[in-house]
Amino acid sequence: MEKRHNYVRKTAELATQFYINPATSQPNVSGLILAGSADFKTELSQSDMFDPRLQAKILNEKRLIGKYFEEISQDTGKYVFGVDDTLKGLEMGAVEILIVWENLDINRYVLKNASTGEIVIKHLNKDQDSDQSNFRDSTTSAELEVQEKTSLLEWFANEYKQFGCTLEFVTNKSQEGSQFCRGFGGIGGILRYQLDMRSFDELSDDGENYEDIE
Template sequence: IEPPLPITTFLYRCDSSFYLEPLKEMLAEDEIYGLFLIDRRECTIGMLRGKRVEILSHLTSRVPGKHGRGGQSQRRFERLTEIAAHEWFVECGEKISSIFLKEKNLKGIFVGGPGPTKQYFVDSNYLHHEIQKKIIAVLDTGYTDESGIRELVSAASEVMSNLKIAKEKNIVKRFLQEVTNRDKSRAVYGEEEVRKALSMGAIDTLLLSEDLRKYRVKLKCHTCGYAMEKTFDENRLEKFEPPNCPKCETPTQMVIEEKKDLIDELSELAEETGAKVELISRDSDEGDALYRAFGGIAGILRYNIE
């Protein structure tokens, strides 16, 4: 069995079990973003897969620098320079487009470089139209080589954070609007009501707070086979003692047969019915309100239910 990506770290560790975290990170669904830096001398193309940065291509140009002479010689030189620059941008545009068009799960593209050249390149439609639409931001970097890619990732991380918060705010606002719509509200909240709506396949978007610290526990009696499920806060579960089976005539203590994080459990139920799952942080007022006022569990319905 081969890992899906090359292993780039070396770790020697003595333990009673295998250390599989690097492999688990590879198997996790990462968000993928395209990166490229450009000026009149260099173009570096990379990809950001989760936390991993890959350098995919580095091009150098033959566009001449400034010409010190005056008169007709200077004007002729400037024309030749602009022709060379255009050919350079065409070459870069084709290379960037060919690389990014192959990536089906590309969420967006960040562009970097020193000076105004990067913005001119983007505005002049040298890229394939499908790639052009995926540009999220054009950011300043001091370099156009591999160190510039690291600069771009650092600058892009702040933009991505702001985009995530803005998206979360809009989703929660949409939910709150449905809450206030008393006639035909398509909002549901609270674990019990959300579970009911999920079982009916009525939820379009499930909203879960990232700060939920709860578990869904399945209890079972090994004598009669009776089973029940309950939800516990993380702190309460640590001290929890399973009760006696309510169906057995003689006192028989039930046992915890399964314990699952509530976010994972509800997300799986949502995916079974094709509902979208949105994890909402508390970094905004809306996200905090979802956690405090609605218990961190809510949904936007496909249709109104009684």
């Protein structure tokens, strides 16, 4: 219990150090997400040691996912889920809030067709990683050579700003978070405007110049 107490105290001290601007005595972030092991998050958020100026900035995961589910239940068309559609939405600049499970286990591959030199992007989970057919062209069986391999989580963290969206990591510890991970693959987004992904797929099929995302 003493170690837990010290851990929470140290985290609270570092949070103030990192997220309060000493010049203005105000938070330098618009929102904070608490993540981590078991109920440490709750313990920290309710602790007297945690700076009240930062407590006001904690983003409520349930509220975020609740908003996402609301868009779906009202069928507003302002949502995407799954790797494929979320990536397409990002490429179009349509995603306002990108929501990703903090333990999403998907790798982003940049592959080069050994015969044609064509570059292909694939996003593979652990099972697909070990399936060699994913590293061959489906029609010609030409080898697809790995040029880059990155955790999709890491890629999002580095690249999300270029898509003009905010990035929110969620856990699967709450009922809402668990439902998001199980029902929607742990990745999705709230859109700025209504988007019909089916019509976008038809445009891609007609030869529009978009990345081949599997």
